[in-house]
Amino acid sequence: MTDTKTPASEVAALQPSPKGLGVLKAAFHERRTLAMLLLGFSAGLPFAMLFGTLNAWLSDAGVSVATIGILSWVGLFGAFKFLWSPSVGLTPPIIGKMGRRRSWLILCQVVVVGALLTIALSHPGTGAIALLAGAAALGAFASATQDIVIDTWRIEVADERVPVDLLSTVYQLGFRTAALIGGAGALVLADTLGWSTTFVIGAGLMGLGLLGTLIAPEPKPAPRQAIARERIGSPRLRMMALAATLLAWAWAAFMLIRFMVTALSVTPAPSAGEFTATWGPWIVGGAVILPAALAGLIVWRGGKTGPVQGERDAPPFLNTLYDAILAPLVELMGRLGWGAIIVLGLILTYRITDGVWGPFAFPFYMGDTGGALGHTKTEIALASKTFGVVMTILGIGLGGWALLVIGRMASLLLGAALSAATNLLMMDLALGAPVIHGFMQISSLYKLFGLFHVGEPLARLMLAIAGENIAGGFAGAAFVAYLSALSNKMFGAVQFAVFTSLALLIGTLGRGALGELIEHQGYAAMFVIAAWLGVIAVVFCAMEWVRLTAERRRLNLET
Structure with missing residues (x-):
């Protein structure tokens, strides 16, 4: 790979992390820090309730282990969330005045609240868990998407006053606190108030995440021109690499969807753990390692943006797809x-x-x-x-x-x-x-x-x-x-x-x-x-x- 000059926008990652407890004192006067704590809580609560507490309820209701195993696949959303991560940057703001990041956060949090309330209204003891399974899947998908947006927001708003090191720590403190409340705390509540009430309370606690979204500053989006300037290599090479990446991602998505459909229609249901162990490396190899290798090839071949002599630039739509999907890996490899x-x-x-x-x-x-x-x-x-x-x-x-x-x-x-x-x-x-x-x-x-x-x-x-x-x-x-x-x-x-x-x-x-x-x-x-x-x-x-x-x-x- 060729050695390219590091742009100013990337130098920050190479700088030593800000040190001194003075940074801590200054940061806690910033609303970004409080927002990060609340957003971390918003990320940890659905994780605990959908992947731990829900299984405890199903076990307590007498649902068979085989049936509980059917729901294990909802955890795959977190492991393979990179497959739809480009959509977070590709779409315009859903709620115009809120901005792109906060619009996505509100949407995801509302969906998680709806999923928890739907689960609260279900009756797993009767054997009818189709609605519950659908709500759990939707909540897990929204939770994984929320994670993508929160991680992106944390990276974008960090600066010398509130360094990314501190924001990362505050995020994890919020996440683990929510995991304690949504895990052990929820079990204690369930003994006293019942499972349905516990999930209603969990949905209510997601209001802390909504509060975090409302007080979080919206980061300034990177100009399209700045992203376009990151394009290197000939348009033909970029489009060939993009086509290969899209095929690999389509195959990975097909494998995930096929497993989910099989899990809901076959008895006994296949194990999500076995699927991850068997196919996870292949999916990562095809959907991450292969695109990264293609990105390295683009960097190695070099060449700045714009058509090579006698070669047309790619259509704007394909360039937009490239900027969202492959450009991040090309930038990283370069x-x-x-x-x-x-x-x-x-x-x-x-x-x-x-x-x-x-x-x-x-x-x-x-x-x-x-x-x-x-x-x-x-x-x-x-x-x-x-x-x-x-x-x-x-x-x-x-x-x-x-x-x-x-x-x-x-x-x-x-x-x-x-x-x-x-x-x-x-x-x-x-x-x-x-x-x-x-x-x-x-x-x-x-x-x-x-x-x-x-x-x-x-x-x-x-x-x-x-x-x-x-x-x-x-x-x-x-x-x-x-x-x-x-x-x-x-x-x-x-x-x-x-x-x-x-x-x-x-x-x-x-x-x-x-x-x-x-x-x-x-x-x-x-x-x-x-x-x-x-x-x-x-x-x-x-x-x-x-x-x-x-x-x-x-x-x-x-x-």
Whole structure:
């Protein structure tokens, strides 16, 4: 790939993140910060209620596990949202005076409210779940679309006064708070008020998201001329690459729709997890990696916009499609050059140390073989769903503090190291907890937990979860800040959606092999492998830090 001069609009991603607690003080006088907190809450609440609390209601209503499995596919919208992310930037404002971003937010939030109210009015215990399934699917689609718009808004409104690092942390604090309320809080409410009332309350709480939208400033859209100036390569090459990308995306959309139709019409329903593990890499390869390679080809061939001698420019409609779909990847590949390999490696490996063993968490906590811990559902509800979420929120806060004090890349590297190391806490539990037990005896932590009537086995698990979730929250804050800074403001919708989809889907790879490993060698071996995978992320973080430092020096020499 050819090396191109970095435009001023892209230099911001290469600048060191603003540091100092003075930034925090100044930012909390800005309405953008409050809006970000409320929008984060608006993103987290439907996630918790549609993908967790709803399943609990169905189980409580006596709905069969097979039927509940039919609804598992609604989670695919979040994993593959990059497929419709260009529409966020392609369409004009739906509500003229509100602007493009806020119009989309209001539309998505109203649809989510309608979906939650429809679910509240359903009666899953009677066996009629068609209306409920449709509402859940519509709500999940609207929630994923809302995520695209919120991520784009965060990238576009960030500046030196309210840096993207801080906005990313505030977003996650709002998201996790909503997850706690919509998860554990909703279960408590359901015991007292019933499931229908709980979902009505959830719909009402979405009003906080609407409030966030109303107080959020509308970012200035990038001029069409500025986007057009980013076109490089001959029109013919651009259109050939666009055609290939559209075909790949059409195939990916067909695969998703076919799975959804099959899930609703075949008994037993296929597993969304198996679909993601089997077809997810192929869909990402065809819909992300192939277009990225074509974008790299366009950059390598070079050439500024405008028809090559004797070659006509493409029709305006096709140029608009190119600007919305392929131009974000071309811009990214042109800006990163061969550094894209490092960035891709970092994105693919950063959260895999946690994501790869996530589905095995509850079997590990509640099972009785292979080093599993044998805890009850009530104990896990306390340790993981309540205490664990609070520890994640604490980790996010620490991550946000670190971003302001030690900077983005130092925080990213530290988060990767902590995430890898805390897998060893789980390994120790699987081996009988000799290290954790000794530490808790020496530190008298057993006595502290005993004051709350928590026994020694559960206390050991809660300590390990505290370490794991604080590290995960810290790493998550740094990772979202890094991805946000990596995205160009002109193309944030597509670029960030692609980044997050890659990070989500990579965790599905290798889970089948890990399951077999657990059967033969127990859980401890799995946690050792997860820790080593985390070391790979640490290496990529160090390489990316070196790359960014060298790029900044080059820019300083040029200026």
